[in-house]
Amino acid sequence: MRSALIPLWPLLALFPFLSGCQSQRSVSPLIALFTDFGPSDPYVAQLKGSIKTVSPTAEILDLSHANAAYDIPAASYLLAKSTRTLPSGTIVIAVVDPTVGSSRAGLAVRTQAGRFYLAPDNGILTEVLAREGLAEARILPIPTKGVSSTFHARDIFGPAAAQLANEDSFALLGTKAEKILRLPRNTATVMPTMAKGQVLFIDHYGNILTNIPGSELGKLKVGQLLTVRVRGKSLSLPFLQTYAEAPASRPFALINSDGEFEIAVNQGSAARKLGIKAGDPVILKL
Secondary structure: OOOOOOOOHHHHHHHHHHHHHHHHHHOOOEEEEEEOOOOOOOHHHHHHHHHHHHOOOOEEEEEEOOOOOOOHHHHHHHHHHHHOOOOOOOEEEEEOOOOOOOOOOEEEEEEOOOOEEEEEOOOOOHHHHHHHOEEEEEEEOOOOOOOOOOOHHHHHHHHHHHHHHOOOOHHHHOEEOOOOOOOOOOOOEEOOOEEEEEEEEEOOOOOEEEEEEHHHOOOOOOOOEEEEEEOOEEEEEEEOOOHHHOOOOOEEEEEOOOOEEEEEEOOEOHHHHHOOOOOOEEEEEO
8 A cells, every 4th residue: 555645846835935934044144344454463353253242143254454544535435345245234344443532433324225334433434325325323322431442343333233233223222323424525527528537546456446437438439549648648548348358568448347437457557557546637538
């Protein structure tokens, strides 16, 4: 006598739902770190320890600790680029804080994109807020005892992020912030015959990243020779789609993966070859 066979399709149909519920319960909250602490000093380890003490199951992601020390405008730009693909609900600790211990406030921010940011109120969130929009902001209290005046990342931002990871209420982190310091934004001007912008950043390859948006350069054709004026030099640059299309050591232009107009050298440093620095004005003839 054969035992009756139980059809599997009802169970298989439920599997995605059941597995989704299980994974949703088991996924640890993600806390991402963005600092200028460097890779070799003990500061990153202490920050992670302060998080794990409050939220042992929190998942920690290192975005970067090699940001230029004290350079808040560069940090603001790189923070927005570093966090753009993080999932909604991510908690980001962003600390480049040359005025730590002063009267500057500490912030907890929720953006319209659903991410949370713990950071000093010194303008570091300028580009993030321009990209994601502000939903709500709180001022983190600074205790008078038991907190170092020189390490708020470890003693204030880390524990606050861990509280959020433990699903504590965002509103309980502090009083509502009425305003947030924002840096002046360097936006390009695109006209029918030219685009005026500036160099925002030089990456470690030596690529020259500008604030001229590629979305407004639709009239450019691949292979076209562009005239670009920077640091008093008039450059004739071919406009290409990829780095590999360019001969080695020859400067060229392209729209990079973040949609920015960029000057590069295939397998070389465009910044070093051309003597260009962050902050230099750029004029592109169209």
